[in-house]
Amino acid sequence: MKIAVASGKGGTGKTFVAVNLFHSLKNKGKCVALADCDVEVPNALAFFEADLCNEIEVTEFRPIIHNDQCVFCGKCVEYCEYHAIFYMPSSRYIRLLNDLCHGCAACSVACESGAIENSSTVVGTVSSYKYQNSVCLAEGRMTTGHPSPVPLIKATMKNAFQDQSEYELYDSPPGTSCPFIQTVAKSDFVILVTEPTPFGLSDLKQAIDTLLTMGKAFGVVINRAGLGDREVYDYLERNGYTLLAEIPFEEEIARLYSEGKVVSEHHEGANRVFHSLADKLIAYGNSSN
DSSP states (O other): OEEEEEOSSTTSSHHHHHHHHHHHHHHTTOOEEEEEOOTTSOOGGGGSOOEEEEEEEEEEEEEEEOGGGOOOOOHHHHHOTTOOEEEEGGGTEEEEOGGGOOOOOHHHHHOOSSOEEEEEEEEEEEEEEEETTEEEEEEEEEOTTOSOSHHHHHHHHHHSOSSOOSEEEEEOOSSSSHHHHHHHHTOSEEEEEEOSSHHHHHHHHHHHHHHHHHTOOEEEEEEEETSSOSHHHHHHHHHTOOEEEEEEOOHHHHHHHHTTOOGGGTOHHHHHHHHHHHHHHHHHHHSOO
16 A cells, blocks of 8 residues: 655645654554655655665756757757757757756657757665665655756655565655655555644645545644644535544654654654554555545
8 A cells, every 4th residue: 555645835744744654554563664755855764773775876868969960950849848948040059958858858759860969867866775674764865956856756656665565655745746746646545744724724725636636535634733723624524534633732742853753652642643543544455445
């Protein structure tokens, strides 16, 4: 069962939930793996003492356009769906707009004059880690300055684990744009983490609307319960959406988390919450859904 842990905005506690859910499932004897797909700022591995066992470099196609060999037929521009080629035939000038290039190689297929040289750029790395005698932790880390995290997210989800796990958790990038969609697209279930504030509710609505469009099953975890108002609860009840868990707004939980500790290992209340959440996901995975 593939589970994405996501949020409509940053700072709601998405990684907090992913890390503690991983710990709870593992304590229940489940074969579980956790991949940090928030590749621009991965931090899930900070909570575990794990040993690096494999690292791969991820590359993406990038054309090199030789202006002096170009016949300025314009076919590469026609083939490029992302408008990543700056083209001025009257001035006999052409160049790649690297930040817009998606690495699809359509321009290379289109060019018949040999003006485009096939090349690649480093997107980032995917690292796998051994934890408690199994390779069950992974991290995608994007190269600084690369314009899009999507290729690396794909590679992280594909290459992170050599062995099939009963449960695979994906710590998704925040927001509802392409990185979020890429992470949840192949998931069987999505946990949306929010907080009981107006901003939390606004971003939760956007995330839910996106998942409904994609036809994805989901449930909601409210972090820092007691901090704000009841609007999030009213919204979930009004629409019949599942509230999976509430994590209380407590100083002790914040302190433990800030110290890089797995909170459910040290806080009895949090331990109960995450074990209950794990039980619900196990029941869902065992159902006909």
